[in-house]
Ligand code: G4P
Ligand code: NA
């Protein structure tokens with residue numbers, strides 16, 4: 162997606178060889194126009210899959226996942242980050258480490274919003290080591306739903322997350338793939 166590459170070059174801040182700050186378009190500010198384009202692109206790629214629900218994780222996955230769900234005309238379900246007193250006691254829960262936060266978190270989805278009759282498209286903003294994604298994939302599998310694919314806005318392909326998901330035989334589509342952040346510079350694949 163060319164417009165997205167352009168915005169990443171304009172707004173992305175290379176923090177280290179591993180981390181690209183994307184607050185201007187994904188993690189703090191959202192451009193509705195660009196985000197709707199992301200949704201159109203994911204919807205086009207997965208249109209034939211009979212998706213019944215889009216799933217993401219709060220918080221930064223929500224805008225792109227919402228745009229995708231809107232385009233496909235299906236509900237968006239976002240996994241919650243931690244248990245609250247109001248959480249469904251038998252929600253599906255996975256504990257995952259977080260690369261940028263350096264902590265473990267629980268992610269959960271109520272069984273009310275995901276069932277064995279669903280065909281799920283999982284959308285997320287960034288994939289790094291893929292810990293969060295692996296947790297969501299496990300929750301979807303435990304629910305008995307069919308995971309038809311994963312859509313990622315920015316895949317850091319020098320980290321193993323995307324590859325690990327594909328090695329499970331899951332279709333993963335990313336809108337841009339970053340192959341390196343070396344020398345303070347964003348280098349895309351292709
Ligand atoms: P992954 O499982 O999604 O691959 O990510 P990982 O656990 O490795 O990283 C956890 C969090 O760090 C995720 O956000 C992920 O989007 C974010 N992250 C990883 N690498 C980068 C990076 O280079 N730049 C930025 N901006 N974020 C990165 P999260 O915990 O899901 O938080 P939220 O943003 O959804 O609230
Ligand atoms: Na994030």
Ligand code: NA
Pocket residue numbers: 218219220221222285286287
């Ligand atoms: Na995220």
